[in-house]
Each structure stands twice: as C-alpha cells, then as structure tokens.
Amino acid sequence: MMRAWMLPILFVLCGSVVSAGMLLRGSAGEAGVVLLMFVLLAGVNSPLIFPRSISAQEAQRRSAVDGRPVVFWRAGCTYCLRLRLRLGRAARRLHWVDIWRDPDGAAVVRAANQGDETVPTVLVAGRPHVNPDAAWVRGQLTSSP
Known part of the structure; x- marks a missing residue:
C-alpha cells in the first residue's frame, strides 16, 4: 500500500x-x-485519480459476468495514467486491479508478459493486451453486454 x-x-x-x-x-x-x-x-x-481497485480474482469474476475488461495498473506508471486520462468517464466502467496491492494481479501480469510486470495490461475475454490504445479499450466497453 x-x-x-x-x-x-x-x-x-x-x-x-x-x-x-x-x-x-x-x-x-x-x-x-x-x-x-x-x-x-x-x-x-x-x-x-484511478477508480477503486479490486482484487484480481474479484475483477476476473465480475468480468466473466458483465464482459467488461480488466485493467492491471500500478501507481506512478505514466502509461497507466495516460490510459486512465484518455478513457475519461468510461474508465469507471472497467475493473481496475493495482498490481502493487494485489499479488495475484501481479502474477497475472507476469504470466501475460513473460515474467515482466508491464502495465497497463488489459484483459479482455481472457486475452491480455499490453498498453492498448484507449480508443480500442473504449470500443471493448461498447461491445460488452
């Protein structure tokens, strides 16, 4: 913390x-x-400045129910901040996991990035996307149920 x-x-x-x-x-x-x-x-x-973080397990459970992406981030990350600011209000609809607060979230990110904790990593339908464009992430929100 x-x-x-x-x-x-x-x-x-x-x-x-x-x-x-x-x-x-x-x-x-x-x-x-x-x-x-x-x-x-x-x-x-x-x-x-980020929406409230939840655990990786809870985020993945919620994502399975509502189809919204899970964003793995950490404080001080310039790319995470840029994604958050470019998403605007849409950021509140995503499930955010702070990898510095949740060891399971950090493990998910390392598994997706060959052992590196590269953030932001966005999980959409179980597939990781590293440092995606905000417009693409916003598009994933509109395509979710």
Missing part, C-alpha cells in the same frame, strides 16, 4: 522544500504557485 504513495509523497516533500526556500528569500506568491504545482503533480500520480 505504501509503495503506491511513494511518488506522490516525494512530490509533496520536494515542493515543500523548494517553497520554503522561496519563502525565506521573500517570494511568497511564487512559493505558493510552486507548492500548488507539486501538490497537483502528487495528485495526478496518486492512486486517487
């Missing part, structure tokens, strides 16, 4: 240090802007 928050915490700490230095030099306005930028970076790279 803590591993997913390391990058956002680092952003906030760095922003605080830089802002404190600017405050000491008398640039209060600039310090506020810099701190705000670092806090926004932390928010974008945090697990909060």
